[in-house]
Amino acid sequence: xxxxxxxxxxxxxxxxxxxxxxxxxxxxxxxxxxxxxxxxxxxxxxxxxxxxxxxxxxxxxxxxxxxxxxxxxxxxxxxxxxxxxxxxxxxxxxxxxxxxxxxxxxxxxxxxxxxxxxxxxxxxxxxxxxxxxxxxxxxxxxxxxxxxxxxxxxxxxxxxxxxxxxxxxxxxxxxxxxxxxxxxxxxxxxxxxxxxxxxxxxxxxxxxxxxxxxxxxxxxxxxxxxxxxxxxxxxxxxxxxxxxxxxxxxxxxxxxxxxxxxxxxxxxxxxxxxxxxxxxxxxxxxxxxxxxxxxxxxxxxxxxxxxxxxxxxxxxxxxxxxxxxxxxxxxxxxxxxxxxxxxxxxxxxxxxxxxxxxxxxxxxxxxxxxxxxxxxxxxxxxxxxxxxxxxxxxxxxxxxxxxxxxxxxxxxxxxxxxxxxxxxxxxxxxxxxxxxxxxxxxxxxxxxxxxxxxxxxxxxxxxxx
Amino acid sequence: xxxxxxxxxxxxxxxxxxxxxxxxxxxxxxxxxxxxxxxxxxxxxxxxxxxxxxxxxxxxxxxxxxxxxxxxxxxxxxxxxxxxxxxxxxxxxxxxxxxxxxxxxxxxxxxxxxxxxxxxxxxxxxxxxxxxxxxxxxxxxxxxxxxxxxxxxxxxxxxxxxxxxxxxxxxxxxxxxxxxxxxxxxxxxxxxxxxxxxxxxxxxxxxxxxxxxxxxxxxxxxxxxxxxxxxxxxxxxxxxxxxxxxxxxxxxxxxxxxxxxxxxxxxxxxxxxxxxxxxxxxxxxxxxxxxxxxxxxxxxxxxxxxxxxxxxxxxxxxxxxxxxxxxxxxxxxxxxxxxxxxxxxxxxxxxxxxxxxxxxxxxxxxxxxxxxxxxxxxxxxxxxxxxxxxxxxxxxxxxxxxxxxxxxxxxxxxxxxxxxxxxxxxxxxxxxxxxxxxxxxxxxxxxxxxxxxxxxxxxxxxxxx
Numbered sequence: 003x004x005x006x007x008x009x010x011x012x013x014x015x016x017x018x019x020x021x022x023x024x025x026x027x028x029x030x031x032x033x034x035x036x037x038x039x040x041x042x043x044x045x046x047x048x049x050x051x052x053x054x055x056x057x058x059x060x061x062x063x064x065x066x067x068x069x070x071x072x073x074x075x076x077x078x079x080x081x082x083x084x085x086x087x088x089x090x091x092x093x094x095x096x097x098x099x100x101x102x103x104x105x106x107x108x109x110x111x112x113x114x115x116x117x118x119x120x121x122x123x124x125x126x127x128x129x130x131x132x133x134x135x136x137x138x139x140x141x142x143x144x145x146x147x148x149x150x151x152x153x154x155x156x157x158x159x160x161x162x163x164x165x166x167x168x169x170x171x172x173x174x175x176x177x178x179x180x181x182x183x184x185x186x187x188x189x190x191x192x193x194x195x196x197x198x199x200x201x202x203x204x205x206x207x208x209x210x211x212x213x214x215x216x217x218x219x220x221x222x223x224x225x226x227x228x229x230x231x232x233x234x235x236x237x238x239x240x241x242x243x244x245x246x247x248x249x250x251x252x253x254x255x256x257x258x259x260x261x262x263x264x265x266x267x268x269x270x271x272x273x274x275x276x277x278x279x280x281x282x283x284x285x286x287x288x289x290x291x292x293x294x295x296x297x298x299x300x301x302x303x304x305x306x307x308x309x310x311x312x313x314x315x316x317x318x319x320x321x322x323x324x325x326x327x328x329x330x331x332x333x334x335x336x337x338x339x340x341x342x343x344x345x346x347x348x349x350x351x352x353x354x355x356x357x358x359x360x361x362x363x364x365x366x367x368x369x370x371x372x373x374x375x376x377x378x379x380x381x382x383x384x385x386x387x388x389x390x391x392x393x394x395x396x397x398x399x400x401x402x403x404x405x406x407x408x409x410x411x412x413x414x415x416x417x418x419x420x421x422x423x424x425x426x427x428x429x430x431x432x433x434x435x436x437x438x439x440x441x442x443x444x445x446x447x448x449x450x451x452x453x454x455x456x457x458x459x460x461x462x463x464x465x466x467x
Numbered sequence: 468x469x470x471x472x473x474x475x476x477x478x479x480x481x482x483x484x485x486x487x488x489x490x491x492x493x494x495x496x497x498x499x500x501x502x503x504x505x506x507x508x509x510x511x512x513x514x515x516x517x518x519x520x521x522x523x524x525x526x527x528x529x530x531x532x533x534x535x536x537x538x539x540x541x542x543x544x545x546x547x548x549x550x551x552x553x554x555x556x557x558x559x560x561x562x563x564x565x566x567x568x569x570x571x572x573x574x575x576x577x578x579x580x581x582x583x584x585x586x587x588x589x590x591x592x593x594x595x596x597x598x599x600x601x602x603x604x605x606x607x608x609x610x611x612x613x614x615x616x617x618x619x620x621x622x623x624x625x626x627x628x629x630x631x632x633x634x635x636x637x638x639x640x641x642x643x644x645x646x647x648x649x650x651x652x653x654x655x656x657x658x659x660x661x662x663x664x665x666x667x668x669x670x671x672x673x674x675x676x677x678x679x680x681x682x683x684x685x686x687x688x689x690x691x692x693x694x695x696x697x698x699x700x701x702x703x704x705x706x707x708x709x710x711x712x713x714x715x716x717x718x719x720x721x722x723x724x725x726x727x728x729x730x731x732x733x734x735x736x737x738x739x740x741x742x743x744x745x746x747x748x749x750x751x752x753x754x755x756x757x758x759x760x761x762x763x764x765x766x767x768x769x770x771x772x773x774x775x776x777x778x779x780x781x782x783x784x785x786x787x788x789x790x791x792x793x794x795x796x797x798x799x800x801x802x803x804x805x806x807x808x809x810x811x812x813x814x815x816x817x818x819x820x821x822x823x824x825x826x827x828x829x830x831x832x833x834x835x836x837x838x839x840x841x842x843x844x845x846x847x848x849x850x851x852x853x854x855x856x857x858x859x860x861x862x863x864x865x866x867x868x869x870x871x872x873x874x875x876x877x878x879x880x881x882x883x884x885x886x887x888x889x890x891x892x893x894x895x896x897x898x899x900x901x902x903x904x905x906x907x908x909x910x911x912x913x914x915x916x917x918x919x920x921x922x923x924x925x926x927x928x929x930x931x932x
């Protein structure tokens with residue numbers, strides 16, 4: 003967090019946009035909010051769905067060597083003994099003897115409370131796992147934990163997956179799900195919260211091939227963000243020093259993103275060696291070895307783990323997409339979200355609220371809604387409506403005007419260039435499908451024409467009033 | 468649970484199939500499992516994704532009057548005071564003084580322990596919410612609960628959604644997410660578990676129109692199951708008697724399904740009146756009234772709530788799809804899953820593992836995988852491979868044979884009828900797209916021909932060897 007971002011975006015603008023437009027609200031806001039928990043509103047839930055879908059598609063659907071999993075949040079407590087979380091997943095904490103505020107020891111500069119200057123207690127270890135009780139009576143025997151990471155649900159199912167899918171090494175198991183950490187210090191909006199969602203891959207390889215696969219996944223995962231529109235200059239790889247490596251890791255790199263508060267971790271890629279499977283095999287007494295039919299060898303696979311945060315990714319996509327333009331004295335806020343991530347793909351905007359026109363607009367809306375998330379907006383001037391869609395990242399607006407009633411054509415207006423073209427209603431769906439899939443960016447479709455005072459044949463940026 | 472199902476399915480078969488083929492495993496199985504928690508394996512996670520997607524598509528994407536939401540699992544504890552859960556969401560419980568097993572009072576037939584016959588304590592109320600502690604020290608002040616239903620996350624966001632979307636009544640908010648209940652008596656596989664997933668709609672209407680909307684949603688939700696392939700005779704509506712109505716409900720109907728253990732609730736549709744918004748308005752001091760711009764009235768909307776269980780729906784879809792056929796002395800197990808729900812849409816099966824054929828098959832596989840979840844299987848006889856795909860509900864198998872190398876055509880074999888047709892590879896994707904979308908069931912595509920010893924033009928069921 004040393005460098006400053008030179009961009010127009012700052013955290014306050016993102017938080018405000020998210021709150022105002024229904025991307026993200028503080029949890030239980032009418033009760034004053036719940037510290038560091040967030041609710042995804044109507045637009046946020048679609049953005050989140052799209053981010054998860056983009057990950058699942060590339061990581062599971064399009065690959066031969068990956069299957070999915072959805073393990074439960076509550077797991078057998080022995081899992082966390084074997085994983086080392088009960089003993090090791092803890093921060094040292096001190097308490098002020100006067101004001102009773104608690105602090106992580108790395109937040110303390112001298113021996114006094116940073117808030118009131120009071121005397122501090124000796125540090126004691128505080129486990130970051132949320133604990134709860136299963137069964138009717140609260141007893142130590144019934145303690146279960148909310149998982150602090152989704153990874154362990156994959157490790158304990160390794161043999162189940164091998165047996166039922168007959169997958170051969172190298173192969174991976176991918177999972178998206180909630181995890182919980184009772185963090186002392188949270189903040190930076192959805193960057194660090196107590197309830198969050200992970201997208202984790204555990205990729206099982208033969209020992210000796212792990213370095214090669216580690217490098218493969220570094221590149222693969224970096225490029226996932228780039229392909230979804232994150233600028234290369236806002237991404238970097240940072241190798242963990244020996245002193246900061248987790249106990250299970252042979253090697254670890256963070257994919258950092260240049261957030262408004264500085265470079266911070268977006269995803270961690272770790273070579274976990276055989277640590278996890280050996281621990282669980284020892285603890286459960288079950289063999290977690292893999293049998294290589296070709297070489298007739300038994301061995302414990304090594305694991306490469308690309309572990310991404312859904313919420314952090316969303317924050318990065320929002321920050322990277324955010325832009326402001328000065329247009330005729332007004333500020334145009336635009337989210338240049340990748341088409342596949344945009345919560346609303348198309349907005350249908352009738353130029354009037356009168357009937358033959360409204361009927362046509364509604365019919366187009368109903369038709370497009372079969373394919374995509376589509377909004378219908380007939381409130382205020384067309385310029386205001388374009389601005390509203392720009393601000394939430396809608397790639398295309400369809401304007402239905404009086405001319406449409408005569409020639410059965412409508413205008414498609416593109417978010418980034420503000421270019422407009424005119425297409426027959428009968429070709430609208432195919433044209434949008436091609437544009438949204440990225441097969442073409444903004445080319446005149448057959449039969450379409452440019453909407454510019456009746457002129458034809460020109461494709462050029464055109465400002466709206 | 469009074470009537471017996473006459474079908475071939477029983478719970479044991481479903482549990483066994485789910486375990487064997489990687490739909491559903493017991494949670495943390497290597498540690499002996501965690502009571503009543505389940506992990507969705509590689510096929511189960513795809514089925515679950517498809518069920519949720521089918522719901523979201525119909526309920527959110529295709530409707531004008533609905534938006535989505537994704538609220539956090541941890542909510543401000545005052546939420547549960549206002550909702551009545553802290554006081555009322557409890558079961559009376561007795562404990563055996565000898566063996567210390569605990570029982571719900573409705574499970575006790577006399578005054579003795581059903582297990583050992585020992586003496587029982589007086590009943591005491593046991594709250595079904597899981598509690599945990601937010602912040603470093605366990606104190607009553609820091610108690611938070613794992614939500615026992617997703618509904619409250621919607622109620623507390625009602626005003627946020629109205630303000631940010633400018634939706635007009637009637638409209639609904641839809642949400643899919645995990646909920647947790649510390650049930651004493653669980654069981655029937657994934658039917659009743661402590662961690663489960665809900666798909667809930669809270670539909671806000673003007674008081675006086677609630678009866679009409681209640682009836683609308685009854686029909687709408689019943690038909691959702693029917694359209695996704697559940698047989699009408701296995702569904703029924705059951706109206707709650709006055710004595711079993713929840714404290715918040717004016718009226719409630721269950722959509723019951725004829726599970727192997729008998730008729731049980733699949734979804735509940737309740738008219739909650741203004742109970743929830745009034746409670747939260749009183750508790751938070753925030754107005755949760757709606758202002759009707761047309762009539763200039765302020766009022767608290769009534770709420771119609773169709774509340775479905777993801778896991779229960781999955782169990783119903785599996786049970787209803789399950790079938791056994793005796794074919795040439797062997798039992799063929801088939802999951803007649805709706806195309807949109809099937810975890811794997813297409814399997815690519817090369818008739819040989821030799822190379823020009825494998826190259827073609829792999830190319831087809833890579834191509835189709837861009838569109839759908841596709842499996843590649845080259846192990847054992849073609850008959851065995853068909854059986855494996857039938858058992859997991861794969862609608863279409865593509866067989867690549869030596870003839871394919873010459874005529875560049877492949878065989879599409881349909882799961883239910885076992886009909887086979889021959890189509891050019893160039894038309895494969897379009898043909899499958901049409902079949903999977905249900906636009907056609909099994910019609911000869913242009914250029915395709917029936918695979919039956921070289922005969923052409925016949926479409927008839929054809930058994931495999």
